[in-house]
Amino acid sequence: MIQNLAFLPILLPMLAGVILLTSLFGKNITSRRVTSVVLSTITFLVSLVLLLKVQADGTQVYAIGEWSAPFGIVLVADPLSTLLVSLTALLGLVCVLYASAGDDEKGSFFHPLVHFLILGVNGAFLTGDIFNLFVFFEVLLIASYALLMHGGDKRNTRAALHYVILNLVGSAIFLIALGVLYGVLGTLNMADMAQKVALLQGDDVYLAKIGGLLLLVVFALKGALLPLHLWLPNTYATAMPVVAALFAIMTKVGVYSMMRVYTLIFGDEAGELSHMAQTWMWWFAMATIAMGGVGVLASKDLRKLTANLVIVSVGTLVALVAVQTIEATSAAIYYLVHSTLVTAALFLLADLIGRQRGDVADRITAGPAVAQPRLLGVCFLVAAIAVIGMPPLSGFIGKVWLLKATLDAEYTFVFWPLYLLVSLAILLSVAKAGSTVFWHHQDSLIESNATDSVEQSRVHPAQLAALIILIAGAPLMTIFAGPLSEYAIGAASQLHDFNNNIKIILSGGH
Amino acid sequence: MTLLWIPLLSLLGSIISSMTGKLTRNQSTGLTLLMPITALLMTISLAPAVFSGEVIRSTFSWIPLLGIDIAFRLDGLALLFVFMILVIGILVIFYARYYLSSNDSMPKLYAYLMLFMTAMLGIVMSNNVIQLWFFWELTSISSFLLISYWWHKAEARNGAIMALTITGGGGLALLAGLLLLGNIVGSYNLDIILASRDIIQAHDWYEVTLILILLGAFTKSAQFPFHFWLPHAMAAPTPVSAYLHSATMVKAGVFLLARFYPALAGTDIWFIIVSLTGLTTLLFGAYVALFKHDLKGLLAYSTISHLGLITLLFGLDTKLAAVAAIFHIINHATFKASLFMATGIIDHETGTRDMRKLNGMWRFMPYTATLAMVAAAAMAGVPLLNGFLSKEMFFAETLHQQLLGSMSWLIPVLATIAGAFAVAYSARFIHDVFFNGDPIDLPKQPSEAPRYMRLPIEILVVLCLVVGIVPNFVIDDILKSASFAVLGGYVPEFEVSLWHGFNLPLLMSAIAVSGGLLMYTQRHYLFQFHASLPSLNGKKLFDNSISALTNWCQVKINTIENGSLQRYLVLMFVVVLFFAGWPLFEMNQLSGQKPLTPVDVHNAMGAALLMIGAISTVIWYRTRVISLLMLSVVGLMVSIAFTRFSAPDLALTQLTVEVVTVILLMLALFFLPQNSPKESSSMRVLRDIGISAGLGIVIASICYALITRPLESISDFFLANAKTGGGGTNVVNVILVDFRGFDTLGEICVLGIAALGIYKLLINLPLYIPATDSEGRPWAKERYPVLLASISQSLLPLALLVSFYIFLRGHNMPGGGFIAGLVTAVAFILQYIAHGSNWIAERLTIKYRKIIASGIAIALLTGVGSWFFGRPFMTTWFEYFDIPFIGEIELASALVFDIGVYITVVGSTLMILASLGKLTANEPANAPSKEVNI
Amino acid sequence: MIEWIISILLLLGGSFVLVGSIGLVKMPDFFMRLHGPTKATTLGMALLLTASMIFFSSTQAGFSAKEILISLFLLLTAPISGYMMIKAAIHHKLDSIERTKGIDNIEDDV
Amino acid sequence: MELLYASSVGVLVSCGVFLILRSRTFPVVLGLTMFSYAVNLFLFSSGRLSLNQAAVLGTSTEYADPLPQALVLTAIVIGFAMTAFVVILAIRGRTDLGNDHVDGQVPDKNNHNNDNNNKVKV
Amino acid sequence: MRSQMRLEAKFRWLPTPLRSLLLFIVWLLLNNSVSAGHIVLAVILAIVIPLATSPFRTKQPLVLKPGLAFRHLMLVLYDIITANVQVAILILGPNKKLTPGFVKVPLDLTHDMPITILASTVSLTPGTVSAEVYPWRECLTEGKEPEERFLLIHVLNLEDEQALINTIKQRYEAPLKEIFQC
Amino acid sequence: MLETVILIVFAMIGLSLLLNVWRLLVGPSVPDRILALDTMYINTIALIILYGMSMGTALYFEAALLIAMLGFVSTVAVCKYLLRGDIIE
Numbered sequence A: 001m002i003q004n005l006a007f008l009p010i011l012l013p014m015l016a017g018v019i020l021l022t023s024l025f026g027k028n029i030t031s032r033r034v035t036s037v038v039l040s041t042i043t044f045l046v047s048l049v050l051l052l053k054v055q056a057d058g059t060q061v062y063a064i065g066e067w068s069a070p071f072g073i074v075l076v077a078d079p080l081s082t083l084l085v086s087l088t089a090l091l092g093l094v095c096v097l098y099a100s101a102g103d104d105e106k107g108s109f110f111h112p113l114v115h116f117l118i119l120g121v122n123g124a125f126l127t128g129d130i131f132n133l134f135v136f137f138e139v140l141l142i143a144s145y146a147l148l149m150h151g152g153d154k155r156n157t158r159a160a161l162h163y164v165i166l167n168l169v170g171s172a173i174f175l176i177a178l179g180v181l182y183g184v185l186g187t188l189n190m191a192d193m194a195q196k197v198a199l200l201q202g203d204d205v206y207l208a209k210i211g212g213l214l215l216l217v218v219f220a221l222k223g224a225l226l227p228l229h230l231w232l233p234n235t236y237a238t239a240m241p242v243v244a245a246l247f248a249i250m251t252k253v254g255v256y257s258m259m260r261v262y263t264l265i266f267g268d269e270a271g272e273l274s275h276m277a278q279t280w281m282w283w284f285a286m287a288t289i290a291m292g293g294v295g296v297l298a299s300k301d302l303r304k305l306t307a308n309l310v311i312v313s314v315g316t317l318v319a320l321v322a323v324q325t326i327e328a329t330s331a332a333i334y335y336l337v338h339s340t341l342v343t344a345a346l347f348l349l350a351d352l353i354g355r356q357r358g359d360v361a362d363r364i365t366a367g368p369a370v371a372q373p374r375l376l377g378v379c380f381l382v383a384a385i386a387v388i389g390m391p392p393l394s395g396f397i398g399k400v401w402l403l404k405a406t407l408d409a410e411y412t413f414v415f416w417p418l419y420l421l422v423s424l425a426i427l428l429s430v431a432k433a434g435s436t437v438f439w440h441h442q443d444s445l446i447e448s449n450a451t452d453s454v455e456q457s458r459v460h461p462a463q464l465a466a467l468i469i470l471i472a473g474a475p476l477m478t479i480f481a482g483p484l485s486e487y488a489i490g491a492a493s494q495l496h497d498f499n500n501n502i503k504i505i506l507s508g509g510h
Numbered sequence B: 001m002t003l004l005w006i007p008l009l010s011l012l013g014s015i016i017s018s019m020t021g022k023l024t025r026n027q028s029t030g031l032t033l034l035m036p037i038t039a040l041l042m043t044i045s046l047a048p049a050v051f052s053g054e055v056i057r058s059t060f061s062w063i064p065l066l067g068i069d070i071a072f073r074l075d076g077l078a079l080l081f082v083f084m085i086l087v088i089g090i091l092v093i094f095y096a097r098y099y100l101s102s103n104d105s106m107p108k109l110y111a112y113l114m115l116f117m118t119a120m121l122g123i124v125m126s127n128n129v130i131q132l133w134f135f136w137e138l139t140s141i142s143s144f145l146l147i148s149y150w151w152h153k154a155e156a157r158n159g160a161i162m163a164l165t166i167t168g169g170g171g172l173a174l175l176a177g178l179l180l181l182g183n184i185v186g187s188y189n190l191d192i193i194l195a196s197r198d199i200i201q202a203h204d205w206y207e208v209t210l211i212l213i214l215l216g217a218f219t220k221s222a223q224f225p226f227h228f229w230l231p232h233a234m235a236a237p238t239p240v241s242a243y244l245h246s247a248t249m250v251k252a253g254v255f256l257l258a259r260f261y262p263a264l265a266g267t268d269i270w271f272i273i274v275s276l277t278g279l280t281t282l283l284f285g286a287y288v289a290l291f292k293h294d295l296k297g298l299l300a301y302s303t304i305s306h307l308g309l310i311t312l313l314f315g316l317d318t319k320l321a322a323v324a325a326i327f328h329i330i331n332h333a334t335f336k337a338s339l340f341m342a343t344g345i346i347d348h349e350t351g352t353r354d355m356r357k358l359n360g361m362w363r364f365m366p367y368t369a370t371l372a373m374v375a376a377a378a379m380a381g382v383p384l385l386n387g388f389l390s391k392e393m394f395f396a397e398t399l400h401q402q403l404l405g406s407m408s409w410l411i412p413v414l415a416t417i418a419g420a421f422a423v424a425y426s427a428r429f430i431h432d433v434f435f436n437g438d439p440i441d442l443p444k445q446p447s448e449a450p451r452y453m454r455l456p457i458e459i460l461v462v463l464c465l466v467v468g469i470v471p472n473f474v475i476d477d478i479l480k481s482a483s484f485a486v487l488g489g490y491v492p493e494f495e496v497s498l499w500h501g502f503n504l505p506l507l508m509s510a511i512a513v514s515g516g517l518l519m520y521t522q523r524h525y526l527f528q529f530h531a532s533l534p535s536l537n538g539k540k541l542f543d544n545s546i547s548a549l550t551n552w553c554q555v556k557i558n559t560i561e562n563g564s565l566q567r568y569l570v571l572m573f574v575v576v577l578f579f580a581g582w583p584l585f586e587m588n589q590l591s592g593q594k595p596l597t598p599v600d601v602h603n604a605m606g607a608a609l610l611m612i613g614a615i616s617t618v619i620w621y622r623t624r625v626i627s628l629l630m631l632s633v634v635g636l637m638v639s640i641a642f643t644r645f646s647a648p649d650l651a652l653t654q655l656t657v658e659v660v661t662v663i664l665l666m667l668a669l670f671f672l673p674q675n676s677p678k679e680s681s682s683m684r685v686l687r688d689i690g691i692s693a694g695l696g697i698v699i700a701s702i703c704y705a706l707i708t709r710p711l712e713s714i715s716d717f718f719l720a721n722a723k724t725g726g727g728g729t730n731v732v733n734v735i736l737v738d739f740r741g742f743d744t745l746g747e748i749c750v751l752g753i754a755a756l757g758i759y760k761l762l763i764n765l766p767l768y769i770p771a772t773d774s775e776g777r778p779w780a781k782e783r784y785p786v787l788l789a790s791i792s793q794s795l796l797p798l799a800l801l802v803s804f805y806i807f808l809r810g811h812n813m814p815g816g817g818f819i820a821g822l823v824t825a826v827a828f829i830l831q832y833i834a835h836g837s838n839w840i841a842e843r844l845t846i847k848y849r850k851i852i853a854s855g856i857a858i859a860l861l862t863g864v865g866s867w868f869f870g871r872p873f874m875t876t877w878f879e880y881f882d883i884p885f886i887g888e889i890e891l892a893s894a895l896v897f898d899i900g901v902y903i904t905v906v907g908s909t910l911m912i913l914a915s916l917g918k919l920t921a922n923e924p925a926n927a928p929s930k931e932v933n934i
Numbered sequence C: 001m002i003e004w005i006i007s008i009l010l011l012l013g014g015s016f017v018l019v020g021s022i023g024l025v026k027m028p029d030f031f032m033r034l035h036g037p038t039k040a041t042t043l044g045m046a047l048l049l050t051a052s053m054i055f056f057s058s059t060q061a062g063f064s065a066k067e068i069l070i071s072l073f074l075l076l077t078a079p080i081s082g083y084m085m086i087k088a089a090i091h092h093k094l095d096s097i098e099r100t101k102g103i104d105n106i107e108d109d110v
Numbered sequence D: 001m002e003l004l005y006a007s008s009v010g011v012l013v014s015c016g017v018f019l020i021l022r023s024r025t026f027p028v029v030l031g032l033t034m035f036s037y038a039v040n041l042f043l044f045s046s047g048r049l050s051l052n053q054a055a056v057l058g059t060s061t062e063y064a065d066p067l068p069q070a071l072v073l074t075a076i077v078i079g080f081a082m083t084a085f086v087v088i089l090a091i092r093g094r095t096d097l098g099n100d101h102v103d104g105q106v107p108d109k110n111n112h113n114n115d116n117n118n119k120v121k122v
Numbered sequence E: 001m002r003s004q005m006r007l008e009a010k011f012r013w014l015p016t017p018l019r020s021l022l023l024f025i026v027w028l029l030l031n032n033s034v035s036a037g038h039i040v041l042a043v044i045l046a047i048v049i050p051l052a053t054s055p056f057r058t059k060q061p062l063v064l065k066p067g068l069a070f071r072h073l074m075l076v077l078y079d080i081i082t083a084n085v086q087v088a089i090l091i092l093g094p095n096k097k098l099t100p101g102f103v104k105v106p107l108d109l110t111h112d113m114p115i116t117i118l119a120s121t122v123s124l125t126p127g128t129v130s131a132e133v134y135p136w137r138e139c140l141t142e143g144k145e146p147e148e149r150f151l152l153i154h155v156l157n158l159e160d161e162q163a164l165i166n167t168i169k170q171r172y173e174a175p176l177k178e179i180f181q182c
Numbered sequence F: 001m002l003e004t005v006i007l008i009v010f011a012m013i014g015l016s017l018l019l020n021v022w023r024l025l026v027g028p029s030v031p032d033r034i035l036a037l038d039t040m041y042i043n044t045i046a047l048i049i050l051y052g053m054s055m056g057t058a059l060y061f062e063a064a065l066l067i068a069m070l071g072f073v074s075t076v077a078v079c080k081y082l083l084r085g086d087i088i089e
Ligand code: NA
Pocket: B354, B355, B356, B357, B358, B359, B431, B432, B433, B436
């Protein structure tokens, strides 16, 4: 089993999905929930074991079907991918847990779909083959389409329609990009592609450039970079919050793909094409941050606010990816984990708060008091401090780190002011939101709201557990910032070590 | 280690006090006070060492890779602040015990206060600038909580947000400045930074760094024009104001000036910015304070003014000015804290802070009045009180600077004017409240405050007096050691004493006192003048700009994210057009070196049909059914193209998929309008034509460029190993089930999930069922045409046979599980069309979701099977067996895998169509769909 | 000899297919157009397929008769396709040329 | 022939994109389908064009590049799944939103064109 | 009548013997092989597939006269060829000469399958295309079988309506009645 | 000789296809277009068979077989759509 460890983060969710579809362990909802939670816990634990193994023994290359790279599909479990796999598994566990309080019953196949989504995300993180990346993109997208409509209403349908159509076009562009790249390089393994890109001559360079730039479009769409971000705010704000929380990882897939493709294939060693997309990523990222900031200020409800926070975080991450230094990449890795956890937590919180505020729901306006002000208030405070990036929680480390990492970058003079201003906008908006939602009560609304309905919407233990897992990330990531930073820098160094990567992947792991 | 305990105890106090909800007030206060008192004792024990010039340090590793450590440092400056923070903190906590009403939660206030204390202690003791910033931001957060303590009041919420935004913004600037500073020096360690003055000031970034750090300091210490948050922070309970605005929060800003004085000060830019900001703030605060009717408002502006004074002192280019600044920090803390507490008593006892109502309080609370009057006199700078001493030093220093060149005389003049205003507002505080006739409409009958509520004030007032009378005796050590820290080791000779003889500063003091008193007596002229000024309301400005900004953002967002998919798509296509098109122009030659193949008639005709089909689809796109027929032509021609260019598997797949797609679209067409209205403007159509033509040309060019170039690919490997390694001669199929079987596994997952998703979309969907077609024709009567029904029954076994054949040969010849699955599915679809979904439902009892799941499971477990042979996932196994009579047969794991594919495809396709069919099949039409057969 | 047979079959088949398509274009109303494709084309296809059958049986080792299967399919399905199409045409009340007899034999299908 | 092939792909792309940019779901779906045909042809051609060289061992001496064919096959299947989903989503949209505009609402000036099928029974 | 129409086959494992035979032959045709392996497989398939699809089969009369059926098949094939030549001539000739028409042929057959075969035959033979089978089930009261059924055909060139009806009934319908014994 | 014949037949089939397309484009009715498309399906079978013969390969036979099957199903589906709207009811 241990030699197949790298494959388990893909196998387990798939198996879980299948098991849940066939109701192997019982048909009633409780047994389905228990099965789902247990299986996602196992996936998470296994991911952690893999992470530890990679930490101990170095990158694991798993040749599926025993066909080694570049001919077969290999999985590359390096520190970065395993970290993200573990994060995904954790998020999956959290969402399954949270939904077990009742959200999973608002539509069919919630649990299998979540596992399939995790399958897709994990596959995208682990694969070393670019076409296989496409396949896993599709797996996660189709699962996300289905989940997006879970328990949905009319607004939801509209957002989903946009999301699906845009992504279908995106997938088509992905295929065009793959066609161009294969047509020039004659290979699909990313390490092998990197090797071949370095050797390109003449007009082939420009063809490969087209491929690379088209990939940027695809990843920008998935990651929600301006001007391809427009689907995100409505999609995330209208999806069921637990689904939106799960989606927090999905934009990261786009960012991760950029990291891989533009560090490995079009990185330092790519000859004429080295750092080809850097400038574009920079400006896209800046525009995204600005747009996210505007969106944050304009948000009228908590979910929309969080969705815009996701956009800002994506812009920030891509800016870091664009710097293409070990320091920036490591900052990106830390910030990625932090922002995923905290935005997911905010989506869940928005849901819990909304449920306790009657018709006002999560709108940022005066309304009835929440039934559990202390619990939700403390959780919100923690999440808010983390997302604003204030001490003492993880956000501030991310902020310090990313500012430090971009200090010597080319466009710092734009990035720093922009980032700081948007941080201020976030500070203002989140503080206002929290203060309005928790403190600004409208008495007339309190009376009209029947107490028993609020009583019903008290936080379920499963929801609380899920929320706490996410929120605990913020203090834990601060306390263990030392080892985490070591990990992130290690992972980033590995990502930037071109020759070693090529050697490891193409030689099958040793 | 002891050092760490000082903030840690305070933090512990915060935690402990938050848990004292069940205890009595005295117990709660006692328990809370235990921690800062212990910390104070510890500090006292450390003081001698510090006085002797030692700097105590304590460092723990935290994030070494980022240069962030937990590092504390106690020098003279820090010690002074630690004392101030702890002493006044203890007094405020004690005071708050009596101040809070029974409705207010004491543990909460204490917890916040102690948290705030922790943050302040952290700031002043940090030896790492990032850590300093950490605590700096923590003060913003805890002050936010403190200011909004009475959160049900709008002004508390708004005041808190304003304070947070301004100081938070400053905090961000500070962070940027500190990071730059750290980068210049190469370390975040304060010791190193303070020792690197020359490097810093010579660096290109010095100015930016300085301005950023000053922004942090100025926002925190409420310097003009960032002052306006402070008056609104007065919505907090008075103990909070007493703490935040005398000794702590606002002092953090001037602390920062003092802290970085050795590293950053000494340049012209420092002096100009700091002194002018200080001077402006000093004057502005003093002036406005006079006109405030609210006691706390007066004190707030007075605070602003005094902070301006301190800032100005740090901005004067003499060493002694810095000493004076430090001295005034101490003095301001004592008298301002006592004044706030006195105000709290007055408010507490009378129910108002409006000086227009408060009159003649001397009669009701003589004791408090005395204390307040002494403190106010200190504020005014009356001799024998501490305020006098530092103000005297200040006046003296204004005379010794050369900041404004020939206009430097302006500074002492303006300082004197500010001093006069200070006297005037202090006089107003004393006279308007305690004398000036009888009170008007007081909400409560005033009386003297409880004994112990006055105790903290008494202590502070005594301090004011003692320092004022025998300054050397009391504060010499601490002032010296703090100055030592600020001035970086060199302390100028100075003597703090009551009497320096008749000199210019004394004259200035005299002018200030007499001018102030004159101003106060003639105040009605001033009030009239002030009323005639256009009101410049910082809060309003802030609120308006925030709401203007928010509105602007909302308008922008609504225009950009206007919910128009077409716009989003156009954006995406334009980006693609640009990214794909731009490198084309960089190419030297589009066409490659590969010899071109001549066009033959079949290709020409196929291409013509393909293009005709495509263009017709567009032309008829409004008449949907015709458009669909045209699309079928395209699909057919695409599969012909695949046959033509040596891809039989693709041709088969394309054919089957195309038919299923068309059927699906036809199903959809029933539930959708059958025609599209014309609604795009000609301009839009033109734009769209432009974009699509552009994309078409670009993609075609890329395609042409690719296929005219030779290719060296990894495919030779597949051709060479398909038979030997994969056991099949159809290389495409071997790739699909073996070399890249993992892709196929993902692909069937996609298919399965899509089916689940579709089921999910359709369940309980109430559909509009059109009674007629688009031309108003009612539907035909015959539901299941007889001939179709019987022939389709006969075709089913035949089709299954064919699909089995296609499945079986796939490994060696064109075919395989996927195509076979679709053929089976199409055969069943024909049954659905011919007999309806209820008829099928009665005969097919397996649930589709289970079919899908088992298909995926078979494929997956086949892959896992190779583990038992110690091989990685999906390692193929195949063997040829020679069975007597029957002959040689090949068994391969890939075949089992392909069975999984087959089953998934059948299950998914049927689930999709059955879900749709089920929509209309159930009776009555309105009832929610049952979970039949899925 | 075999080549001759194949050639004749091919030419015949091609002609029938062509005739079917000519009928499709030339006939004045839908009902009349239907006859060409349902009959001529089907037969044409059968002939072409037979030609192919003979061709592959003669050129490659062994007898090849798969083509029969396609013919069988066409023979089974062509009448039904025609039937469905004519039903659709009747439903759409497509005009038949004036001299068409027995229009009143058609029942109203709604 | 290469030029012809490329032009065909170009025409398909153009027509597909044009349809994708329409305002009603059905043409958009048609456009997506056509676009994916174009993309499949494009991806297929990345292995270059070859006549009568199907990658079935033993049938020829030289073989067409089998890898893009396998990729296109996967792409076709995935495309089918996606198209199916979006078709059903379009139906769902029509039901939920009352019209088949991609934005869920018809711009005001066209209200008279809103739905051709307003004669409906439930 | 010597024997009765049968809806159920003799052996339950072989519900449709003729169909099984067809499958057997088709399998061998598809594989171009009469190797032992394929014969075994063909037998298995010929038995398994009809059994597996039997739920999707409505009960229809079985062929009771295979010999006659074969002869009829040959006749139809012959007719198809001649019919097509005729039709080709009609198509290529001037349109003006054609007098199309709709003809309603009363049927003696009552079961769907024989009617389908008849209709198909008619469609494939001289200038006629089957258009409708009247009456529709939807026009009957539920569960009732129609008393008399009609086949509506379109004729490319209608000369003598009654003659045509007679030809169809005698040449094609009568043998079918015989074959299915219905 | 066979090659020439095949070429001629190719031309015949090509011509037929063009005639089909003509009918497909001019209609006038939807059933007309369906009929044209149906005929086109069948003519493509001929095309593929001829192609197989000219190349001497039987690899494309299955494609022809599938067109025969699938063309029928799609024609039936469109007709059912015209008749009943709902093709699976
Ligand atoms: Na007064």
